[in-house]
Amino acid sequence: QVQLVESGGGLVQAGGSLRLSCAASGSIRSINTMGWYRQVPGKERELVAGISPGGSIYYADSVQGRFTISRDKAKNELTLQMNSLKAEDTAMYYCAATSSYYSDYVGPRLSMDFWGKGTLVTVSS
Numbered sequence: 554q555v556q557l558v559e560s561g562g563g564l565v566q567a568g569g570s571l572r573l574s575c576a577a578s579g580s581i582r583s584i585n586t587m588g589w590y591r592q593v594p595g596k597e598r599e600l601v602a603g604i605s606p607g608g609s610i611y612y613a614d615s616v617q618g619r620f621t622i623s624r625d626k627a628k629n630e631l632t633l634q635m636n637s638l639k640a641e642d643t644a645m646y647y648c649a650a651t652s653s654y655y656s657d658y659v660g661p662r663l664s665m666d667f668w669g670k671g672t673l674v675t676v677s678s
Contacts, residue, residue: 555579555667557648562672569638569676575631575648575669583652584667586659587624589633591644591674598647602633603659611659615641640678645671 561573577584588603588611602622603611610622621634631648649665 555581555584555650555652557650557667557669559646559648559669559672562646562674564675564677565638567638567640567676567678570634570636571638571674573633573635573646573648573672573674575633577629577631577650580652581629584650585652585654586663587631587648587650588659588663588665589622589631590647590649590665591642592647593644600661600663601646603663604631605655605657605659607657609657609659635674638674638676640676643674643676645673647671 556578558576565571586603586605589601590598591601592598601613601616602620604622604624619637624631648669650667651665
């Protein structure tokens, strides 16, 4: 099993920045692709950014150029740097990981096996 714990959410004004972190523990070696998802009430959860074991990266169109995902395998940590935040970025953000091997594919078709409990990001306009 893999445990994922997110941190770094909070309230920020539009145009500001936040850095989300995800600490992984447990069966770390089983982790392949990791990603950040977000969800607002009444909407489906969406993949915001993902990173493959080989370093391939995916960003949703809505965050391209503003968000940066990175993974530190030595620290077992996944981060999401969010800049130029907009009110529409307000959501619960979840860290996720899969033990399945997708080669270098990273995208909405991923099926994640492990999920954190989420951290709330609120952007005031």
